[in-house]
Amino acid sequence: MALQVCSRCRKRRIKCDLQLPACKNCRGADVDCSFWDDSLGQEISCSYLHSLQQKKQHLELKLQEARTTEVVDYGVHSQSSSEQAYHLSLPDAEDILSPSKTAYLGAGNSAQFLDRLLKTAVQWHIARGIQIPRCLLPDEMPFSSAVPHITTPSFMTTYDQRKLELYSYVPPSTQRAMIEHYLTTVSPEYPLLSGEQESSLLVHENPLRWSSSNKEDPMASALSIVFAVASALITRDLESPMSAISLRCIDEVQRISEGRVSTGDPLTTTGLKFTALCALALCEMINPGSGQLWSILGQAISTIEDLREGYRLRTMDLDGDFRRWEFSILKLESSAVQHFRRPSPFCTIHLRTVLDDSFTTNAMSAELYTLSHRQKLMDISTSLELSEGTLENLIPVTLQVSSVNSGMSVQSATLYIALHPRITELALFDPRAVNGPPSRLLQIVAKSASTLIDHLAQLNEGNKIISIFMASEKVLEAGLVWSTYLLSHQAAITAGYQLPSRMSTKVMMSPIMRVSALLASFAGRWNNGSAYARAWEALVELLWNII
Structure with a gap:
């Protein structure tokens, strides 16, 4: 028409x-x-x-x-044969239970971990003649975790295809709200823009109108990047009808990332291209769908190496802008590497270099320091059979916890929980550990899990979680570590050990309930999150009987 x-x-x-x-x-x-x-x-x-x-x-x-949305029997349907190792199957064929339901729980180790915990809990039920929850029996509907309807604030927009400019769709008040949301949620984690650029974002009464009239100005490109990331977050968390506007914003950033916006200075243009690539990677982490995260990160790494070479050819020292860009790409790449369990030569080479550089700010240095050590701990704790004392000594002394009752920072918790593959394996399968009280290190690792669960719950309450699919893996992992500790604690009591203190049911189940609430919240905003929520609730139903 x-x-x-x-x-x-x-x-x-x-x-x-x-x-x-x-x-x-x-x-x-x-x-x-x-x-x-x-x-x-x-x-x-x-x-x-x-x-x-x-x-x-x-x-x-x-x-x-x-x-x-993938229609599944239990969680999310299995994808390819190469991913089979990461699918939850409950339980083995030799057991009396042999359901055909599977749930894809991402590229981490949570599926195998959950599988082992479920089998342990099921064996406990069978040994005592207690009824197995129906969600684990064949040909039964899976446990359905109810996600309450949440009323969210509406961002006033109009979408008329007869108009061509974005400022026609988004009122100035909504534009300012989107910029403020970016500054409070994204900028502290990924400083893609300089302080000067961020202070200029709210100068104009109608930023989108101004940027449409000044498209060659670098500040217009900066605004496009901000609106692309902010609209992606709002589309996911608050306003699904805003998806059309989000797509328009992302298309503009894609144009910038392809080098189709020139500033007149090759180095500035390359920096703008790099920033746009990082913004696209963020959008993919917020709303995964294209499967291009690794490709985008690869382009961004290649572009920052071009920037490094550009600085060298001009005999320029690496300034604050470059360090800010380098921090952003290292954090993006490290987050993806640790989630997907893939190696990254770029991180291996440059993390130590950045940490040794005196120009890096204290906040940047502390975060990269934690990321660097977490990656090393993940590699070592899963490849070598080390004693608990040797494992704990791998953590930097400044971040070690002196006792179980000591306070714990998020940085320390992030490193301690990286030790869990070896510690939880000992707790579940080593006869000496199974028949004895929880070890000191298991208690500290469990405390780190509880600390991270509280931290993620606080971020979620403030709408400050950027990547839900990565956060889901972290929440599930922390919940499984805490569950392992509970099983070990209860086994020690059953065996007749006199523990220094017995936890109340409230203390034991509080982290469990927080995990359930978080996963339910994620499932309401991310379709595939239902696999995590349903698989977790199957374990929770077993834990109630044990505890």
């Missing part, structure tokens, strides 16, 4: 603003707004066209959700 100026404005030969469901002139005159469509040969009401567009947007959104 060809869209035209409304009939009344055409007849009066005045400018029509093409608003739906009625233009400004027709609204002021309180008359019906309509236009003549040549293809249909009749007058079309703008209000009717507006209702059709709204229905179309609603159907497109439903179609998009249907395409991204």
